[in-house]
Amino acid sequence: NADTAMYQAKARGRGRHAFFDHHMHYEAARRLALTSDLRAAIEGEQFRVEYQPIVRLGDRRITAFEALVRWRNPASGDVLPGEFIPLAEEVGLVVPIGRFVFFDACRRLAEWRSRAPLLDLRMHVNLSVQEVLEPDLDAFVARNLRRFGLSSDDIVLEITESAVIRSNTLSLGSLARLRATGVHLCIDDFGTGYSSLRYLHQLPFDALKIDRSFVESTDGGLGSAPIVRMLIQLAHSYGIDIVAEGVETARQSSELIALDCEYAQGYHFHRPMSPEAVNALLDASTTA
Numbered sequence: 001n002a003d004t005a006m007y008q009a010k011a012r013g014r015g016r017h018a019f020f021d022h023h024m025h026y027e028a029a030r031r032l033a034l035t036s037d038l039r040a041a042i043e044g045e046q047f048r049v050e051y052q053p054i055v056r057l058g059d060r061r062i063t064a065f066e067a068l069v070r071w072r073n074p075a076s077g078d079v080l081p082g083e084f085i086p087l088a089e090e091v092g093l094v095v096p097i098g099r100f101v102f103f104d105a106c107r108r109l110a111e112w113r114s115r116a117p118l119l120d121l122r123m124h125v126n127l128s129v130q131e132v133l134e135p136d137l138d139a140f141v142a143r144n145l146r147r148f149g150l151s152s153d154d155i156v157l158e159i160t161e162s163a164v165i166r167s168n169t170l171s172l173g174s175l176a177r178l179r180a181t182g183v184h185l186c187i188d189d190f191g192t193g194y195s196s197l198r199y200l201h202q203l204p205f206d207a208l209k210i211d212r213s214f215v216e217s218t219d220g221g222l223g224s225a226p227i228v229r230m231l232i233q234l235a236h237s238y239g240i241d242i243v244a245e246g247v248e249t250a251r252q253s254s255e256l257i258a259l260d261c262e263y264a265q266g267y268h269f270h271r272p273m274s275p276e277a278v279n280a281l282l283d284a285s286t287t288a
């Protein structure tokens with residue numbers, strides 16, 4: 001009887017093991033395929049960049065854009081950055097992608113600043129930890145700013161809170177060095193990491209973005225108003241700018257205004273768009 005039970009347990013265990021093996025092979029094969037597709041994409045210039053406006057809540061004026069990378073894989077179609085960026089980070093391919101995005105963002109910003117000089121536009125670019133750790137990042141940034149006649153004050157680099165927390169003293173040093181060049185640093189997805197409050201005062205940041213998960217709701221209002229209020233007060237007490245992301249309704253917008261939030265980004269104002277659509281938007285807003 002005990003033998004039978006043991007035999008059954010072993011058989012079950014083997015079955016489970018076989019299932020995991022199979023699943024892991026499938027996952028590994030898929031990731032391997034995606035990785036070689038990513039390599040081909042870097043060679044074959046399959047990436048492009050969309051730009052989402054960031055507005056001042058008071059008058060909805062566009063103050064900046066966030067550069068968001070897009071990948072159309074000829075075989076499987078559009079792949080979301082939420083899927084391929086983490087993979088690119090893991091397999092060491094995020095640096096060339098990030099450099100492409102940064103180059104495009106500088107080129108477009110120079111164009112848009114001359115198209116709409118009164119707006120004094122800035123450009124937000126997302127950075128992965130690996131990019132922060134590249135020893136020549138500040139030189140790369142400076143080279144591109146020079147090339148397009150931009151000032152470091154025009155650039156905001158977004159780094160996720162989780163990346164900052166995972167990072168060691170080396171990347172804190174790199175961030176400080178980067179900031180010394182005059183670019184602005186923004187903590188992305190703020191509030192989702194565990195040590196935000198503990199680290200905030202030690203970090204060289206100029207702005208923070210309230211994560212979409214605190215803004216979104218099913219009833220159209222602010223999902224987590226008490227947390228949003230606290231984050232806004234926190235930013236103000238440190239004298240840093242605050243941007244709410246994922247604003248989808250007029251009610252969220254007016255609740256944020258009531259809480260003294262200055263900047264916002266979200267489908268309620270503008271979706272991420274092609275550079276051509278930004279041209280049209282800027283032309284319309286400067287003739288209005």
Ligand code: C2E
Nearest residue numbers: 068069081082085101126127128246247248265266267272
């Ligand atoms: P993120 O930096 O938090 O970017 C905001 C994401 O929210 C974008 O998704 C944007 O399209 C989306 N979004 C904007 N407004 C709304 C809204 O009102 N509602 C909803 N539901 N979503 C909104 P996207 O473009 O799919 O990017 C996903 C993530 O991929 C980004 O999150 C960022 O972490 C990463 N990513 C995108 N581009 C780059 C890049 O060039 N470099 C790096 N390192 N990461 C990037």
Ligand code: CA
Nearest residue numbers: 066126158188
């Ligand atoms: Ca971002």
Ligand code: CA
Nearest residue numbers: 188189209245
């Ligand atoms: Ca974010």
Ligand code: CA
Nearest residue numbers: 189211212245
């Ligand atoms: Ca987010």
